[in-house]
Amino acid sequence: MNIAMNEQVSGQKKRIHPHKFTLWVGLASVIMMFAGLTSAYIVKRSAPSWITIEFPKTFWYSTVVMLASSLTMQMSLRDFKQRDMAKYRRLLTITALLGSLFVVLQFIGFGKLWKSGTTFEGSGEGQFLYIIAGLHILHVLGGVIALLIMFIKAFSAKKKNYDAVPVEVMSTYWHFVDILWLYLFVFFLTMA
């Protein structure tokens, strides 16, 4: 619908919205940060005093939660486009809650790991996990905050806005942190 309107106004070909494009470039930048960290991991892995860890089950649960939240995000985007605002708001809330639950589960996982003797001392798989997964948590929290802002905006009565771009940007970002976690998790499991 938006695209049609844009075409009407500008008479130009379909172009990507600048905000969406900015997001993609931003994601490239985030990818570079994690690429830097995971390549540091690969380099360190061949060092003599490398220590691997046993992953607590919690990380599997959190992975499932993350995947579920991606699904609810996608469903809320669909409802927004169909102007079903009540459902959109509900699914947005669920996504934010699942995101928060993911963060809590990650911390529980960290706690179990810490108790089993993997602390900050040394520089094995565990230490990298704390930092890399910790940075990922920061990105998830950033997403949760953005969801909260959208949630408040969705309840503001002052202006009705049916522009789907912010919701699309949000959902792209949310899928990104989801895929990023999948990549990191698989990376840690296979590159032990």
Place this chain on the structure above:
Amino acid sequence: MSNEAILHGSEVSTHEAHHDGHGEHHHHETFISKYVFSMDHKMIAKQFLITGIIWAILGGLMSVLFRLQLGFPDTTFPWLENILGHWAKGGKIQPEFYYALVTMHGTVLVFFVLTAGLSGTFANFLIPLQIGARDMASPFMNMLSYWFFFISSVVMISSLFIQTGPASGGWTSYPPLSALGDASIGSKTGMDLWLIAMALFVVSSLLGGLNYISTILNMRTKGMSMTRLPLTVWALFFTAVLGVLSFPVLLSGFILLLFDRHAGTSFYLSDIFLASTQKALPNEGGSAILYQHLFWFLGHPEVYIILLPAMGMVSEVMSTNARKPIFGYMAMVGSIFAITILAFLVWAHHMFVTGLNPFLGSFFVLLTLLIAVPSAIKVFNWLTTLWRGNIRFTPAMLFAIGFVSLFISGGLTGIWLGNSSLDIHLHDTYFVIAHFHIVMGVASFFGMFCGVYHWFPKMYGRYLNNTMGYIHFWITIVGAYLIFWPMHYEGLAGMPRRYLDYSGWASFNQFGGLNHFISIVSIIVFAVQLLFVFNFFYSIFKGRRVKSENPWGSNTLEWTTPIHPGHGNWVGEIPEVHRWAYDYGKDGREFIPQTEPISANESEHH
């Protein structure tokens, strides 16, 4: 129109709809929204520029202070103690403070002046104006970019005033020195503040870079195809790409360093006995070289982040003032692209003497020397642009020509340093200092001055004073060569960088007089920069007024805006573009602006 249609097209129901098509905003602007938290890209550019100028004065002053020590190792300056207190006890710069000075000089000039001050200023100012956009893709993010830079600046400055002083492990902050607070006083709180300031700086340049890229790719006016872009915009585009892809890697290196400093991890630390506390540290398995890889993965692209905007502006100013089309436009674009790619593939040439595998080193030698090819193409094109041109020697043009001169002289020594075998002798000597100061430091400063002199009329509606400009140029270029040329000889003789006092070595004693000379010249050159600063601020208020919209007879879009453009840049419609930016001296006409349609009997161009 197309930009607003895309940005706001679907928000017709909101209050923002009235922005469309008006261009100038008529609603009331307060002092705060106009000058402080401004979202106008032109004001943000000025904020970056003036903050950059303040940083440049500070960073330059630091070099004057340590040149006092290097040039006059036996003299005391009691007035220094009055200003600097115990850092200059008895009128002599203390060793700890000397290291703090060289560290901060490097950090400030590389990041705060030549990255934020240069590309922050001109990317903000020129991108929307030259591509025909009302503002950046996200003016709010753009504002955030400046304010992150500002906070970063405050944190960095505050480290100068704490008891243990600022970071002093060199601008590269290599661990283990930077990771261990007990290793030196500069590795205590000052180092933390340095890391925090740099992390904020990375955020600032990412926010800026994202905006620059998406603005250039998405918000060009009708007819402004990528191949019609002025070379400034191309250069700023690749600069932003470099920053967006390399700064995050630096950030990840810093994060690991912070954990090593405070959480007891051992990413960079292994088998250390600390002399100051007489203790063996428990850290095991870390690798200090890992930090160097992460650092130089940014560090090398960083020199191109500094240099590319200067190259772009020099191309634009040179073509305008030679009244000739730029020679080899596509070759210029191609060579910037080649430099961008190669910039990511050469970082280990900073690490030839770290025990890097010589076989691996030979690849980095090859890739490093390959950069000479696009660089030579650019130099050739600049010279051929000047060739038989109808040159107007404005101060901006002089700085552009000066840039080319410095780029050649500094670039040639890069071919020496890129060889891993020669580097064994030259590494960490004054030869390196001379090389990078000429090719990256002074050359980029020349690009920046060239930009300031050329676009000052657009920024403030007044001209800079020409006489002061000429004095500024000639003393600076002669001074720059007098300062850095002799350093090549010192470096070839093996004189190492970062030493406090060379008088104890028989082999370096011979350079006492030369060091004396260099210090005196650097004080004179610094004084002339203050003349420029005076000219800058004086001309903002009292400079000669600009009378016409297009004072330089230039083709690009920024000169089609009013003399004092408001937020939104153009009154009414954004002009449409019909040709490339370099139709100078064509068909008997001095210049043909980009907005002029191609007429029926016009000759073919490129």
